[in-house]
Ligand SMILES: Cc1cc2nc3c(=O)[nH]c(=O)nc-3n(C[C@H](O)[C@H](O)[C@H](O)COP(=O)(O)OP(=O)(O)OC[C@H]3O[C@@H](n4cnc5c(N)ncnc54)[C@H](O)[C@@H]3O)c2cc1C
């Protein structure tokens with residue numbers, strides 16, 4: 001069994017293969033030169049903690065040894081020979097596989113604008129990116145964040161809490177337009193403004209010039225900002241090149257079936273690099289979410305061993321903004337009906353019901369204990385295909401748990 | 406000096422419904438009090454052993470409490486860690502009910 005890409009999906013898959021009883025070889029190949037580590041803290045604790053933190057590893061080398069997982073660290077797979085069942089590494093080595101799992105993840109989308117030589121501009125995807133950014137967001141530093149999505153806003157919150165002066169540039173008319181309903185995005189916006197982050201919506205960068213060690217960010221609106229650091233958070237691009245080169249089907253990511261197999265039955269996929277059909281939503285989706293990557297890694301491992309069990313977990317995502325949490329479970333569409341549940345000082349929730357009354361999604365922003373609990377019960381309702389009473393759902397005095405029965 | 410154990414009143418019985426949990430702070434310490442589906446009361450250290458996240462925000466399912474952050478689980482009767490990513494057990498405490506109050510032994 002061979003796994004290409006040692007993020008959370010790949011490392012969980014390697015551990016799961018062993019846990020599920022596979023006795024043969026397990027080879028995990030990762031091009032980063034460290035042990036597999038968590039990405040979510042890169043925009044959060046890694047930027048704010050007093051003492052410079054090391055990467056938060058997902059698995060220790062002792063554990064890898066104990067499970068007899070061969071971890072090829074700092075090695076990159078450059079080609080797959082499907083007929084011969086081998087992969088080729090950048091250094092020319094060839095390794096045979098019986099079944100292959102692609103967990104190549106995604107990379108930060110770079111800006112396509114003109115960037116002057118020497119401008120300090122950085123995306124955030126790896127531990128090294130986080131260290132670079134951490135060292136630059138000192139008190140008083142001028143920071144421009146391009147992109148008002150999750151990562152951009154988390155970085156903005158972290159930088160401002162470190163005493164930097166922060167401006168967020170967002171091309172759309174509002175923040176978090178892709179995944180978060182407007183009323184919640186408003187709350188998040190207000191939280192950022194209260195914390196001292198400046199937001200400029202409806203404009204984007206035209207170019208960045210380097211001026212005496214600083215970066216001049218010129219916006220399409222005509223304004224300009226002088227920054228010590230420009231951080232770009234405009235989304236991620238799935239790493240599909242390897243799969244494409246091997247002739248595997250690609251459709252907004254490496255295209256998988258419900259068993260998480262690619263168009264080659266001996267090659268599977270999991271995590272940010274893949275799209276898959278979801279029974280609940282009748283569409284092909286690609287997620288960029290920590291828990292899904294983990295669950296898919298485990299599910300793909302079982303199916304590589306012949307479990308034949310369709311992947312049906314409900315998407316779930318969280319983001320920390322200051323001391324508040326945002327959580328989204330399920331997927332909602334334009335035509336779904338929103339139901340608002342106002343928890344007062346504890347936060348705000350919005351549930352989405354499909355036309356037939358079934359609950360399909362929920363989002364909440366507020367204090368972690370309150371939001372986590374409501375979202376978890378919403379997830380259970382979605383999983384069971386329930387159609388909760390709208391009145392009860394919108395009434396915070398009704399215990400959400402009671403709607404489960 | 407010997408450390409004496411004491412019974413501390415944590416909450417009224419009707420403050421927690423069945424299969425629910427409540428946070429209880431005492432001095433600098435924090436606990437989670439859980440009422441089982443059968444109606445019995447149990448107490449454990451309040452913070453998850455994975456990260457510092459309070460378990461009272463998690464859901465109770467049978468004899469399991471689930472951490473709200475990464476969904477690790479514990480058997481709240483014993484404090485035993487049951488599902489990854491938690492692997493360190495939490496300490497559980499004796500509980501008694503008197504005069505409609507829940508007491509925990511610290
Ligand atoms: C800053 C940041 C904050 C985040 N915060 C949250 C959050 O709060 N909540 C949430 O739900 N999600 C969050 N996420 C998303 C979450 O981290 C991802 O969904 C998750 O990391 C995906 O895991 P993965 O294993 O699919 O891919 P990745 O983590 O991208 O791992 C893929 C690995 O494969 C390697 N690789 C690629 N190609 C090859 C090759 N050819 N050969 C060898 N190795 C290769 C890559 O170098 C990489 O190490 C965040 C992400 C980032 C970057």
Ligand code: FES
Pocket residue numbers: 453454455456457458472473474475476477489490491
């Ligand atoms: S903090 Fe409880 S499981 Fe991670």
